[in-house]
Amino acid sequence: MSGGVTAILLAAGSSRRMGFDKLTLPLAGRTALEYALLAFLRADVTDFLIAVSDATRPLAQSLAERYGKPGLRIRLVEGGAARGDSVYNALLLAEEIAKRGIGENIHLKKGIIGSERWGEKMRRRIAAELAARCLAEPSVILDSIAGALARGSGVAALPPRDTIWQGETAVLERDTLLAAQTPQSFDRSRILAAYEAARQAGVCATDDAAIYRRAYGEVHFTPGSPRNQKLTTPADIPLFEALLTRRACRSGFGEDTHRLVQGRALVLGGTEIPFELGLLGHSDADVLTHAVIDALLGAAALGDIGIHFPDSDPRYKGICSLELLSAVNGLLREKGYLLCNLDATIVAQRPKLAPHILAMRQNLARALCCDVARVSVKATTPEGCGPEGELVCITARCVCSLEEYEP
16 A cells, blocks of 8 residues: 555553553564554555553554654654543644645544545455454455445444343343444544534543544444454453464574685674674675575565575675565565564584674564564584584574464
8 A cells, every 4th residue: 555544553541441551462472552553564554653652652662663664654643631632633643644745544543534535446455454453354344434435434333242231120122232343434524523523512532433423413333243352451361362373374494504705794694793704695695694584485485585586686796685684574564474483593613603693683673673582593503513613604594483464
């Protein structure tokens, strides 16, 4: 998806019913806020606004630094005292972004706003690629958008399956009840006007649909899904972890060897290491990064490094192998894969590599847009045995696992 969509993530709430900040909660290896951000990255959104509090600002800032790059803008906006204030602050900033031509549509984690100009192809891509992360089925998002396009609002909802009591004296008729879900989609100009009117009247609501109904008298409901769960209380955590860990995983293995020669720099994991010998190769001959690349490509069944970056291509002569790794990471995302973890081992008699391991891990993690905790690098000596032990070459091996994010 090209420019024209701004994703607004609401990360300024108190998570009162959870008892602690749910957005910083690790779920199957990632925080809830990171899952939300990744959902939009998969859809090629290039403009983000994250409404933050003092508590969530460090996490949001770390995600902005990790995933932000030229052409991908992640901005933080101050949240408000209440949820509605955060939505309003983000909407105002998004409106300014739209006026400057950065984007004409606003996409909230809570729903889609300003989707009136989206064509059928874009709507289907949003549904297919975002739904994989928010646990909703594609049809839920499509129907919600269609409702906003046709009638100004589209709020996903389900009839309750359980008997609902009002206190201890009355049973409510299930046929007359609906449980609202997300996404909630609205025409941007109408929802912004509704928020303006509510603020002028001193009305505060915890639900966008309630604000919209107050202004226009009705809300159009669209079919929800039992899979479209909400993370609200500690009791929800096991369900979310079960759903997230059920995603398909793939494993890969990579190995590479380069000859040691005079007159070349020794580069391992993007780190230049002082030594009298260097590795011979068409690129910088970073044997560690090459092994990582082959493991990732193998896990995704996408060939090997020679297919994607042949040594006969002058574009790759002397190139930093971390650039190649970054390109492979982009390819993996396009195909629907994210790194779970990788574990690499360097086999070298000399030089001593222990002082440089952390720098290697950090460089690899930066190129892969992941936390350094997901990247393990070790070094071992062959005790003088074999070509590595005789300083003829250095070998690196890597195993990795990828998460497959397909609906």
